[in-house]
Every structure is written in structure tokens, then in C-alpha cells.
Amino acid sequence: MLKRTALEGHFWATIWVRDRCTSIDGRPPVSSENSRWLDRSKPDGRLGKYFLVTDKSPAKSETGLRPASIIWYERLAWVGVALTAISAAADWAVLIKYYNQQPIFYPIMVACVFAVQLLWISLVARKRQNWARWTSLVLVVLAIPGEILGFDERFRFNATMTIASCAAFAMWTVAVALLFRRDARGWFADRRLASGAGPPL
Template identity: 25%
Template structure:
């Protein structure tokens, strides 16, 4: 019987770089969730209520986190190299679009800007792990690199 890392789901069968990607990516996501919970009133403030409202903002956040966890799952658990590149493009565009806003807002809300910057750094570190040799080979092979033959132990 041959068990692939995707069937087993055991972290020991995935490369260390993929596990590190997962830790940094989910860590950045957790910080973002806490930050948005603390700043939810600012997200649906009076100037934004007319456009989306609280329910609309909750839907947008749910879709955003749904995509975040879908990317995590497809990369870290299903070994999708295509999803890796989609995540790279989205992250780079996010950094490019957000840096000017952080610089402008940094003068008025330095703490918020520093935390958002920390999240981007964690995301970039997570993505860097996807380009390490063990992760790149694992993603190219769609998680089949290093298949374990468990019949040898019978």
C-alpha cells in the first residue's frame, strides 16, 4: 500500500519549508483577523455604512478569509504550484497598493501601520519558503515527491 502525503495528511511527510510556509501564512492571517476585529468600527464607519453596511462588510471579510484559507489549503495540503503563483501575484500587488496608504496613514496611526507592515513581512517570509528547494520540488511533483511505501513495515 502506497500512501502519499496528500492522503495521509501527516505533517512529517510534507517538506519542512511547506510547514514553515503554513506557520507564517496562518500567523499573518491570525494577526489580520485580530486587527480587523479591533478595528471593525473603523471598517464600517459612518462614511462606509452607506456603501456596504455592516452585513456587506461581513460578507466581504468572509469571502476574503475564505480565499485566504483556500490558498493555504491548496498550497500546503494539495501541493498546488499554480495556486502558489496566484498567491505570489496577489501578495505583490497588495504590497504595492498598500505601501503608499501605510506611509500616508503612518503619521496619524503609527501602531496600526506597524502591525500591517508586520503582517506583510510575515506573508513575504511565508512566500519565500515556497521557493526553497524542498518546497519547490514538492509543489512541482504535486506532493508526490517522497512517497512512502508503508508495506515495507509489514
């Protein structure tokens, strides 16, 4: 939530508690896409108060208001997707094998896999879907045993593919961990409170 305060005189001090940043200037702060500053100057010309009005509609959420953990989640997740593609390309013989068996279905399936990954990143980092955040954690935890137990066999089969795959999994693991930092939890809490669902766990 936003707290507002204004000092009459030569400057205004506005503390934005939600994003933990403080703006002190000799003029009213500049308007943004999601907020505007209303001037309550007195009719006789005396200095009034400026206060911030914010549109908290989820559909108009401003990218610049996202916390650092969410921004880094998105970046690392994109790196994870890229490493997944590199891992698949490193196993070229298998790709050709499945393509020859299913020349139409297999490319569509691969495209759908990457489309789902990109959609998932958007659900978490742009749409603030708390269920997607928790599902990401469950999927990462369930995948850990397989990554550990199958590493030796996969490494002997194709070292480049295995290294790229493990690097992708590491990126996703760190990215998901960022979703449970304090600033990220507060970001998801704002979304749930606005919808009346209550704060997330």
C-alpha cells in the same frame, strides 16, 4: 521518488531519498498510513528482504511527509491571517462606519475575505496546487509598491493598524518565499509528476 535497498543479515538499511532521511534499525521500520513494509521471507525460514510500498495518491498525502518549508509556510500564513484580523480590529471606527452602512452585506464580505485566505493556505500547504504557489508570488510582488508608498499616510492616520498590517504583509512575504526553496519545489514536483504534468519551474 523512493529508492529501496535492503541488507540480509542482522539489520535492514533503508534510505529514503525523497525526504533525505535514513533509517537504520535492527527491525523492519514501522508502517505508516501511506506506506507498508512487505516481508519477503523465504518459505524455509531464511531471512528475506523488506521493501517499502508507498501510496502516492494526492488524496492520501500524509502531513508528516511535508518538507520544513511547507510547514513553516503554513505557520507563518496563519500568523499573517491573525495579524490581518488585528489590523482590521485596530481600525474600529471604520468597521463601525461600514457596518452601519451595510449591516448584512459587510459582515458577510469580511467573513468571505478570511475564508478565502484560509482556503488559499489549504490549497498551497495541503493540496500542493502549484498555480496557487505562483499566484501567491505575483500577488505579493504587486502589493509591495502600495505597501511602501502608502505607509506614511496610513501611519499618520492609525499607527497601530499600520504596524499590524505591515507585520501581516511581512509574514505573507516570508511565507511565499519559503515556497520556492529547494525542498518546497521538490514537494510540488512530486505532485506534478504523479499527475503527469511534468516538474514545476
